[in-house]
Amino acid sequence: MILFWVALLALTTLLYVLLDGFDLGVGILFGLTNDEGVRRKMLAAISPVWDGNETWLVFTGTILWGAFPRVYATLLSAFYLPIILMLGALILRGVAFEFRYKSLGSRWIWDLGFSGGSLIATFVQGTAVGALAKGLPMVDGHYVGGSFGWLSPFACLCGAGLCFGYALLGAGWLVLKCEGYLRDRAYALLRPLTVGVFVFLAVAFVYALALHLRIMDRWLERPCLLVFPAVGLAASIVLARGIMGRYDRLPFFTTAVIFLSAFGTLAVSFWPFMIPFAITIDQAASPPSSLWFMFWGEGLFVMPLVLTYTAGVYRVFGGKLVAGGYDEH
Amino acid sequence: MDLTALFLSRLQFAFTVSFHIIFPSFTIGLAAWLAVLEGLHLATARPVYRRLFDFWLKIFGVAFGLGVVSGIVMGFEFGTNWSRLSESTGPIQGPLLSYETFTAFALEAAFFGVLIFGRPRVSPALYFFSTLMVALGTTFSAFWIMVNNSWMQAPVGFELQNGVFVPTDWVAIVFSPVVWVRFPHMLIAAYLTGAFCVAATGAWYQLRNSCVAEARAMLRMGLFLAALLVPVQLFFGHLNGDYVHERQPAKFAAIEARWHDEQPAAEVLIAIPDAAAEANRFELKIPYLGSLIATMRLDSKEVGLDDFPKSDRPPVAIPFFTFRIMVGCGLLMMAIAWLGSWLQLKERMDRQRLLLWATFLSFPLPFVATLTGWFTAEVGRQPWTVYGLQRTADAVTPNLAVGAALTSLIFFGAIYLVIFSFGTLYIYRLLRAGPSMPEPAQPTNSKRPLALAGAIATEGGR
Numbered sequence: 122m123i124l125f126w127v128a129l130l131a132l133t134t135l136l137y138v139l140l141d142g143f144d145l146g147v148g149i150l151f152g153l154t155n156d157e158g159v160r161r162k163m164l165a166a167i168s169p170v171w172d173g174n175e176t177w178l179v180f181t182g183t184i185l186w187g188a189f190p191r192v193y194a195t196l197l198s199a200f201y202l203p204i205i206l207m208l209g210a211l212i213l214r215g216v217a218f219e220f221r222y223k224s225l226g227s228r229w230i231w232d233l234g235f236s237g238g239s240l241i242a243t244f245v246q247g248t249a250v251g252a253l254a255k256g257l258p259m260v261d262g263h264y265v266g267g268s269f270g271w272l273s274p275f276a277c278l279c280g281a282g283l284c285f286g287y288a289l290l291g292a293g294w295l296v297l298k299c300e301g302y303l304r305d306r307a308y309a310l311l312r313p314l315t316v317g318v319f320v321f322l323a324v325a326f327v328y329a330l331a332l333h334l335r336i337m338d339r340w341l342e343r344p345c346l347l348v349f350p351a352v353g354l355a356a357s358i359v360l361a362r363g364i365m366g367r368y369d370r371l372p373f374f375t376t377a378v379i380f381l382s383a384f385g386t387l388a389v390s391f392w393p394f395m396i397p398f399a400i401t402i403d404q405a406a407s408p409p410s411s412l413w414f415m416f417w418g419e420g421l422f423v424m425p426l427v428l429t430y431t432a433g434v435y436r437v438f439g440g441k442l443v444a445g446g447y448d449e450h
Numbered sequence: 451m452d453l454t455a456l457f458l459s460r461l462q463f464a465f466t467v468s469f470h471i472i473f474p475s476f477t478i479g480l481a482a483w484l485a486v487l488e489g490l491h492l493a494t495a496r497p498v499y500r501r502l503f504d505f506w507l508k509i510f511g512v513a514f515g516l517g518v519v520s521g522i523v524m525g526f527e528f529g530t531n532w533s534r535l536s537e538s539t540g541p542i543q544g545p546l547l548s549y550e551t552f553t554a555f556a557l558e559a560a561f562f563g564v565l566i567f568g569r570p571r572v573s574p575a576l577y578f579f580s581t582l583m584v585a586l587g588t589t590f591s592a593f594w595i596m597v598n599n600s601w602m603q604a605p606v607g608f609e610l611q612n613g614v615f616v617p618t619d620w621v622a623i624v625f626s627p628v629v630w631v632r633f634p635h636m637l638i639a640a641y642l643t644g645a646f647c648v649a650a651t652g653a654w655y656q657l658r659n660s661c662v663a664e665a666r667a668m669l670r671m672g673l674f675l676a677a678l679l680v681p682v683q684l685f686f687g688h689l690n691g692d693y694v695h696e697r698q699p700a701k702f703a704a705i706e707a708r709w710h711d712e713q714p715a716a717e718v719l720i721a722i723p724d725a726a727a728e729a730n731r732f733e734l735k736i737p738y739l740g741s742l743i744a745t746m747r748l749d750s751k752e753v754g755l756d757d758f759p760k761s762d763r764p765p766v767a768i769p770f771f772t773f774r775i776m777v778g779c780g781l782l783m784m785a786i787a788w789l790g791s792w793l794q795l796k797e798r799m800d801r802q803r804l805l806l807w808a809t810f811l812s813f814p815l816p817f818v819a820t821l822t823g824w825f826t827a828e829v830g831r832q833p834w835t836v837y838g839l840q841r842t843a844d845a846v847t848p849n850l851a852v853g854a855a856l857t858s859l860i861f862f863g864a865i866y867l868v869i870f871s872f873g874t875l876y877i878y879r880l881l882r883a884g885p886s887m888p889e890p891a892q893p894t895n896s897k898r899p900l901a902l903a904g905a906i907a908t909e910g911g912r
Contacts, residue, residue, distance in 0.1 A: 132629070154809060178522075180548075180555075183551045184548055184566035186547065187540070187541075187544030187545040187546075190537050191531050191537055191540070193537075193544070194536045194537035195533065195537075197526060197528075197530045198531075200530075201854050201858070202857065202858070204526060204529075204530050205530065205857075205858040205862070208523050208863050209861055212523075212865055213865065215519055216869055216872070261765050263848075268854045275882070279716040316693065405543040407544065407545070408541050408616045408617070410547050411542070411615065411616075411617055414617065415548060418549060418552075419549060427552070427555070427556050431555070434563075
């Protein structure tokens with residue numbers, strides 16, 4: 122039963138990263154243009170799905186609490202300030218979607234909230250992953266780092282890296298959904314973003330080696346890990362091909378595969394720890410009575426229902442944006 | 451008072467949860483009201499019900515969106531500020547709240563889109579079904595929240611193992627008798643909130659002589675429903691008192707401001723409790739009534755606060771006053787609802803401008819009653835988070851820095867102030883514009899509540 126909930130948690134986390142990743146990415150790119158027409162189209166490309174995407178964060182949070190309360194308690198309290206910052210950023214970003222169309226004089230405030238909120242939320246998420254990979258200051262399974270124990274140059278590097286990553290996903294999504302000028306712009310952005318992501322990955326790898334991070338030993342202990350960079354590399358070749366040949370579907374889905382391989386790398390490196398080298402999955406898990414209680418209702422029935430519904434929404438809103446369609450203001 | 455991380459965390463939780471509860475208590479009632487309107491429209495085909503439905507759906511959308519964003523914060527605050535609580539009670543509270551997320555989100559997400567976009571695409575029966583499902587979703591949400599909070603008030607069905615609450619009997623937890631008096635109390639509070647907001651809107655239009663047919667329907671339905679529900683609510687309130695009397699005697703004594711054992715016990719109507727002197731100032735009390743309320747007998751012995759060590763007593767003034775404000779609001783609502791309904795039956799309400807004004811101005815009453823009721827329950831539970839088992843002081847995140855807690859409190863305060871003042875402004879504009887406003891021709895751009903909230907707000911703002 123523990124494995125079931127680990128798998129489900131991995132699934133909701135991955136779905137959150139991929140789905141909210143692209144709309145946060147579009148939010149980041151939103152700040153790069155001043156053109157009102159382009160901005161409207163960018164919003165239209167994500168507005169039917171963005172808060173459904175964000176729901177996966179809530180699912181992840183509550184599954185974490187119910188199934189792995191020690192990790193929920195430790196992570197959220199260790200990352201106190203960044204989490205609060207992320208929640209505030211997500212709220213501002215969320216209301217900006219529509220509030221910007223209401224206010225005539227203060228639209229710039231909501232626009233700032235939208236792009237700034239997207240950037241901050243992304244940066245916080247990347248920083249958290251970086252801090253976990255680097256290793257939180259933990260003694261006997263308890264966090265001892267104080268308000269800023271998570272903060273390090275490496276963590277910030279990962280925060281910046283994720284901004285490039287989500288922006289790449291976002292640009293891929295725009296190519297997928299848009300035509301004309303915006304599609305051209307997104308293609309133009311894809312190249313530097315791809316380069317940025319790979320520079321980040323290389324720097325992070327070398328930096329991690331130089332820091333003698335314990336997690337890097339996993340590459341020697343578990344050679345099977347090499348599968349993931351191989352998959353990622355293959356995906357990036359296809360991505361480059363897609364950008365050159367302007368195959369609209371390729372950039373988004375290949376970037377998703379790159380994210381998948383990064384996610385796989387981290388998951389296999391962490392295993393069997395949830396908070397590396399401090400709390401294992403088994404130590405964190407709720408008692409069986411809790412896990413089974415969750416399984417019979419939400420695991421068995423509600424989760425498949427939610428997945429089906431999500432797939433349905435993406436079908437309804439699939440394809441290129443149509444001018445004057447459901448998504449135009 | 452020294453600013454401690456504990457105090458700041460309590461303040462922050464109280465602030466964010468109080469802000470949050472305003473919106474769900476409104477939308478649970480509105481969702482039911484929408485289902486009733488749609489059902490009536492199907493049954494009678496009268497266009498007034500349809501106009502009312504379309505009108506209230508927009509207000510529902512705005513309030514629903516605000517409830518969602520403020521609710522997300524709650525889901526994370528347990529971990530950030532109350533890490534020791536979330537670790538020890540996680541095996542019980544975590545699954546309960548994850549059920550809340552899954553069941554409520556699954557139903558609301560699936561059918562809310564149908565409410566907004568589905569009218570031309572689905573059959574009337576399916577559309578009606580969708581309104582019922584949205585109402586059911588909001589009700590589920592309230593249910594799981596009440597199960598969770600009731601467990602904190604009267605913990606059952608667990609075994610303590612190494613400081614962790616391990617669930618042993620989920621049936622006992624979910625079907626605890628405390629749940630089944632508190633959940634109806636909250637649900638009826640939400641229905642009353644909806645009823646009074648609807649009636650107040652009707653009274654407002656009638657005073658302005660606009661939207662006459664809608665105003666009449668809103669006044670009638672709101673006041674009649676309230677007239678029926680307030681007494682039921684008082685009854686459930688009494689049952690809540692019984693469970694507090696039985697399981698949380700210190701809270702009961704605090705609500706009654708009873709410092710010493712009494713037999714027979716008097717009922718303190720109003721006073722200023724003085725914790726230092728362990729006595730009441732300016733006390734007005736009725737002999738025997740305290741025993742009568744507590745046990746339905748005239749001679750029962752009722753415990754006072756000095757039966758409990760000082761470290762186990764809740765603060766007295768807050769539960770004492772908030773309880774009386776709640777009851778006062780309830781009695782006022784009953785007076786307005788009964789008088790209004792009676793005049794409605796006599797078809798004389800539209801000439802009673804004083805009562806119309808009273809009804810119009812009554813809309814804050816259910817909100818105040820809900821908030822003060824929660825203050826009574828939650829402050830009265832102190833110094834415990836899990837009653838009798840885990841103290842609030844032992845629930846807070848260890849080593850949470852005062853600076854961090856203060857930063858987050860100010861940060862949330864600022865953001866909520868901005869976001870919610872805009873939201874309230876949009877709801878006000880929608881209400882002022884009224885149901886006869888022309889329908890927007892183009893559909894809004896989202897299937898989901900948050901985007902919709904904004905979209906609706908635009909229309910109202912024009």
